[in-house]
Amino acid sequence: MLPALRTTEHLWRAYRRTWRGTVMTTFLNPVLYLAALGVGLGRFVDRGHHAAVALGGASYLDFVGPGLLAVTAMQVAVGESTFPVMGAVKWQKTYAAMLATPQRVGDVLAGHVTWIAARVATAVAAYLAVVAAFGALHSPLAVLALPAGVLTGMAFSLPLVGYSVRLDTEQSFNVVYRLGMIPLFLFSATFFPLSSLPVGLRVVAYATPLWHGVDLCRTLADGTATWGRSLLHVAYLAGLAALGALSAARAYTGRLRT
Amino acid sequence: MRRQSASKVGVAEPAMISARALTKRFGQFTAVDGVDFEVRSGEAFGFLGPNGAGKSSTMRMIACVSPPSGGALRILGLDPTIDGAAIRARLGVVPQDDTLDLELPVWENLYVYGRYFGLSKRQLLPRIERLLDFAQLTERAGDRVEPLSGGMKRRLTIARALINEPSILLLDEPTTGLDPQARHVLWDRLYRLKAEGVTLVLTTHYMDEAEQLCDRLVVMDGGRIAAEGSPRELIARHASRDVVELRFGPGESAAMADKVADLADRIEVLPDRLLLSSGDGDAVAEEVHARHLEPAAVLVRRSSLEDVFLRLTGRRLLD
Numbered sequence: 001m002l003p004a005l006r007t008t009e010h011l012w013r014a015y016r017r018t019w020r021g022t023v024m025t026t027f028l029n030p031v032l033y034l035a036a037l038g039v040g041l042g043r044f045v046d047r048g049h050h051a052a053v054a055l056g057g058a059s060y061l062d063f064v065g066p067g068l069l070a071v072t073a074m075q076v077a078v079g080e081s082t083f084p085v086m087g088a089v090k091w092q093k094t095y096a097a098m099l100a101t102p103q104r105v106g107d108v109l110a111g112h113v114t115w116i117a118a119r120v121a122t123a124v125a126a127y128l129a130v131v132a133a134f135g136a137l138h139s140p141l142a143v144l145a146l147p148a149g150v151l152t153g154m155a156f157s158l159p160l161v162g163y164s165v166r167l168d169t170e171q172s173f174n175v176v177y178r179l180g181m182i183p184l185f186l187f188s189a190t191f192f193p194l195s196s197l198p199v200g201l202r203v204v205a206y207a208t209p210l211w212h213g214v215d216l217c218r219t220l221a222d223g224t225a226t227w228g229r230s231l232l233h234v235a236y237l238a239g240l241a242a243l244g245a246l247s248a249a250r251a252y253t254g255r256l257r258t
Numbered sequence: 259m260r261r262q263s264a265s266k267v268g269v270a271e272p273a274m275i276s277a278r279a280l281t282k283r284f285g286q287f288t289a290v291d292g293v294d295f296e297v298r299s300g301e302a303f304g305f306l307g308p309n310g311a312g313k314s315s316t317m318r319m320i321a322c323v324s325p326p327s328g329g330a331l332r333i334l335g336l337d338p339t340i341d342g343a344a345i346r347a348r349l350g351v352v353p354q355d356d357t358l359d360l361e362l363p364v365w366e367n368l369y370v371y372g373r374y375f376g377l378s379k380r381q382l383l384p385r386i387e388r389l390l391d392f393a394q395l396t397e398r399a400g401d402r403v404e405p406l407s408g409g410m411k412r413r414l415t416i417a418r419a420l421i422n423e424p425s426i427l428l429l430d431e432p433t434t435g436l437d438p439q440a441r442h443v444l445w446d447r448l449y450r451l452k453a454e455g456v457t458l459v460l461t462t463h464y465m466d467e468a469e470q471l472c473d474r475l476v477v478m479d480g481g482r483i484a485a486e487g488s489p490r491e492l493i494a495r496h497a498s499r500d501v502v503e504l505r506f507g508p509g510e511s512a513a514m515a516d517k518v519a520d521l522a523d524r525i526e527v528l529p530d531r532l533l534l535s536s537g538d539g540d541a542v543a544e545e546v547h548a549r550h551l552e553p554a555a556v557l558v559r560r561s562s563l564e565d566v567f568l569r570l571t572g573r574r575l576l577d
Contacts, residue, residue: 001376006373006374009370009373010359010370010373010374013362013366013369013370014359014361014362014370017361017362017402018361092357092358092359092360093353093355093357094357094359096323096353096357097353097357097358097359097371098374099323100321100323100346100349100351100353100357100419101346101347101371101374101375101422102343102344102346102347102374102375102376103343103346103374104342104343256323257323257324257325258284258324
């Protein structure tokens, strides 16, 4: 077994005792959003003539469903890459316990990120099943929304674990949530097409990772994905994840091997 | 190390740990300032010192989680900067703060940890049973860790550190914060390990703990080694056989010091007491009475490691 997977196994065993606390944020919230926005708000939106034009003839549920999949990936990834990392450094000191074994700092990082990827994957898979049950998937390509969601999650997770491992207090996480995650959630074409935004804001939205995740998942789900566009999204998200991995490796070594 | 091994003719056993001019710097601050020491197989070796003396920094270097800034360190004959993982595979680490998985049951803390050493379920189950018995936690095996008492958590941490049957057990302030009963239970467990041949390396600022457990120890102060030897050697070298404590009324002790100064090898004036070091405490006490000085209380006692410690590291408050 790869040493990193020992850390993954450890975190999995701990999760088996605490999973109940994560059901709400991981599985139930996305479903509530889908029901309220996709179905509830969707009925209302679909009656409007402008909406039908802006959404290219798709229903609002078809539009918002895959978008929320990327959001779910982001939320689970951010949640798992902030407080649990600080807890492992500071509160429970799980990292210190791991590093008293043959584990190397790189094994601990790789093992923890593998665990986060598994958490994102299960959340996305569960969500995908729900969207399918709502009838909002229209292409066999929708299956690829699972890896696309995991990639989106990793594009958030890898830069964030490196940020979290350096922190001394959890106050900074408020900034991550309020100034990072929530604006992305609201303005990354999850709830309305970017054509509704003024040009200036639109450019900003195109540059954010969540928009790439949302558009990738959405085009896969409705079957409008093209090679060029999808590869651009994948390259952007993978690039961000790779840069994040490099900075996380430095941050982990800096914090844990002092 | 050649220099030192030449002086110990007949000791064929290589050192478990040897440090030469070992140094640890954090930016401008030097936490460990060129220390030399050697830990032999099967002994209990202690690092004594006030807070901030460099004990924990030294321990973290031995545990191969903190790279030395200078000097040479060999553990089990290996270089920690190259073979850290291989060394850690043969160490047991009991950190200053417990690092248990609070949400996991007692037995699973041992199980999860054992997996890091590449042990299979089949190898682990009998070991866990043995270690739970050793740590007197068999009845709590299925309970979550969080509500356990401090002493139980500490014993579990020690049991966990033994899951890989380590050659060296590192204990950083193993009994700090425990009540006297829990400390004695823990000491008893550590004696048993020593009897089984496990090399113990511990830090403490409890003198009774050091006197009870350590075959040999170093007193650290300000990142350097102030003294080295067995507890008995250190007392013989740095203190007289006896200490006579004379207690006077508030403010009187300074004036009384002059009247008894000639009786002691060394006299220390505290606000409420005089401490007179002497080879024969009873004779000093008799002479004090003969001079009709009438202290409120007289106590004749053997010098302890604490006297040595305070003499070497001073009475200043270190927080």
